[in-house]
Amino acid sequence: xxxxxxxxxxxxxxxxxxxxxxxxxxxxxxxxxxxxxxxxxxxxxxxxxxxxxxxxxxxxxxxxxxxxxxxxxxxxxxxxxxxxxxxxxxxxxxxxxxxxxxxxxxxxxxxxxxxxxxxxxxxxxxxxxxxxxxxxxxxxxxxxxxxxxxxxxxxxxxxxxxxxxxxxxxxxxxxxxxxxxxxxxxxxxxxxxxxxxxxxxxxxxxxxxxxxxxxxxxxxxxxxxxxxxxxxxxxxxxxxxxxxxxxxxxxxxxxxxxxxxxxxxxxxxxxxxxxxxxxxxxxxxxxxxxxxxxxxxxxxxxxxxxxxxxxxxxxxxxxxxxxxxxxxxxxxxxxxx
Numbered sequence: 001x002x003x004x005x006x007x008x009x010x011x012x013x014x015x016x017x018x019x020x021x022x023x024x025x026x027x028x029x030x031x032x033x034x035x036x037x038x039x040x041x042x043x044x045x046x047x048x049x050x051x052x053x054x055x056x057x058x059x060x061x062x063x064x065x066x067x068x069x070x071x072x073x074x075x076x077x078x079x080x081x082x083x084x085x086x087x088x089x090x091x092x093x094x095x096x097x098x099x100x101x102x103x104x105x106x107x108x109x110x111x112x113x114x115x116x117x118x119x120x121x122x123x124x125x126x127x128x129x130x131x132x133x134x135x136x137x138x139x140x141x142x143x144x145x146x147x148x149x150x151x152x153x154x155x156x157x158x159x160x161x162x163x164x165x166x167x168x169x170x171x172x173x174x175x176x177x178x179x180x181x182x183x184x185x186x187x188x189x190x191x192x193x194x195x196x197x198x199x200x201x202x203x204x205x206x207x208x209x210x211x212x213x214x215x216x217x218x219x220x221x222x223x224x225x226x227x228x229x230x231x232x233x234x235x236x237x238x239x240x241x242x243x244x245x246x247x248x249x250x251x252x253x254x255x256x257x258x259x260x261x262x263x264x265x266x267x268x269x270x271x272x273x274x275x276x277x278x279x280x281x282x283x284x285x286x287x288x289x290x291x292x293x294x295x296x297x298x299x300x301x302x303x304x305x306x307x308x309x310x311x312x313x314x315x316x317x318x319x320x321x322x323x324x325x326x327x328x329x330x331x332x333x334x335x336x337x
Contacts, residue, residue, distance in 0.1 A: 003031075003300060013042040017049055024052055024112055029059050030330025034301050047073055048113035051082050055111050060332065061100065063090055086111050155194045155228060158221050160187055169213050175251055176212040183214045190225055199229040200239040203255050211251045231326055232257055234311055243280045243289045246314060246321060254316035258323070261331065262289075264306045273297045276304075278323060283307040283331050296325035307331040 002019045009015035020035035036052045043049065054069035067090055073083035089111075160167065167180040178186065186205050193202035206226040210219050232238070237259055246253045263279040274296050281289035284307075294312065302308075308330055312323035 003298070005299065008299075011042070013039055013046070016042065017046065020052055021048070021113060021115060024055060025115070028329045029056050030307075030332035032056050033060075033332060034330065045076055047077055047080065050076075051080075051111065051113040054083075054086060055108060055113075056332075058086070058108055058111070066090070082111050082113070152195055152228070155191055155225065158191070158224050160184065160218055160221060167215055167218055169215050172213070174211065174213040176208055178208075178212055178214065183209065183212070183218060187218065187222065190222065194225060194228060198238055199232070200237075200241070200256050202226075203229050204252055207252050207254055226255060229255065231313075232311065234259070234327060234329075237311060243292075247290060250314075250316040250319050250321050253314050253321075256314050257311060257326070258314055259309065259311050261307070261309045264302055264308060265291075265304055267302055267304045269302070274300065274302060276302070278308075278310065283309075292321060292323055294323040294325055296328070300328060307333070 002015070002022065005015070016035050016039040020032050020039055023029070023031035023035060032052065033056045036049055036056065039046065039049045040053060050069045050073050054066045054073070057063075057065035057069065066086065070083040070086045070090075073080050074087070077083070167183045168178065186208050190202045190205035190209075193199070193205060203226055206222045209222040210226070212219075214222070237257065240259055241253055241256060243258075243260060246256075246258065260278070260280050261283045263282045263285075264276045265279055267276040268274070276294055278292045278294040279288055280292055281287050294310065308328050310323065310325050311327040312325045315322045315324055
């Protein structure tokens with residue numbers, strides 16, 4: 001919610017601090033580093049920002065940098081418990097093995113800036129009372145028999161039958177050739193996948209029909225089904241497809257979503273969109289699988305050389321692919337990403 005607004009709030013300390021801490025608590029240490037550094041530029045003596053930067057530095061296994069931030073915190077607040085805890089932990093040494101042990105133990109999370117708020121007693125009573133009321137209403141509603149409906153009735157309404165006029169075109173050349181029975185099976189398989197909320201896999205089945213010897217009417221219905229595919233998130237994403245799969249048969253994966261890692265190059269930031277070439281598989285500079293043009297229409301802090309994980313929609317044209325990015329996070333070197 002916050003990241004697309006970084007251009008609007010580029011001079012706002014509360015915005016960058018909130019965004020940086022959000023990234024820290026969700027495990028996006030690359031984003032946390034970028035946004036907390038900006039917050040530090042805007043307000044260099046803010047204790048929460050310094051604690052956040054110290055935690056990111058420790059995650060990067062840079063004990064000396066973490067030590068620098070914690071010492072600065074103790075200068076500003078001699079009784080700060082988190083800074084003292086961090087300094088105590090580093091007494092065991094700043095070698096990579098010791099820091100790795102701290103990270104693996106989960107103790108690093110106790111060093112994060114606090115985001116807890118004290119709730120007044122009266123407010124707590126009101127909240128608990130409200131919860132009890134909602135639970136009561138929920139219990140009553142559960143006692144009323146309701147007619148169940150499919151959440152995707154629009155999918156159910158798109159149908160074909162084998163009794164219709166031929167389902168396949170006997171003339172012309174097509175990338176995929178099927179029998180009438182196969183066309184019917186693929187169509188119904190696509191519907192079942194949509195009803196199971198496996199949209200990515202369903203789109204693949206729709207593409208089989210759209211690029212096959214199925215008749216025009218079946219292809220149009222397959223396109224209707226394909227239009228019901230919903231945009232996933234990093235947490236809801238299902239049925240991933242590798243770069244090798246997609247590049248081997250681009251027609252089959254048009255409109256599918258992929259989650260790939262790589263690096264940014266040839267970055268161009270415009271007023272309404274950002275474009276770059278994505279070096280797939282090159283996030284650790286070991287194996288370059290391919291170069292794919294990528295585009296996003298939301299604001300994001302990017303630089304050439306950034307290692308990213310992208311959630312993007314595959315677009316196919318003339319058997320070549322490009323990526324329409326819907327979400328991303330930066331992979332921080334040494335952060336275990």
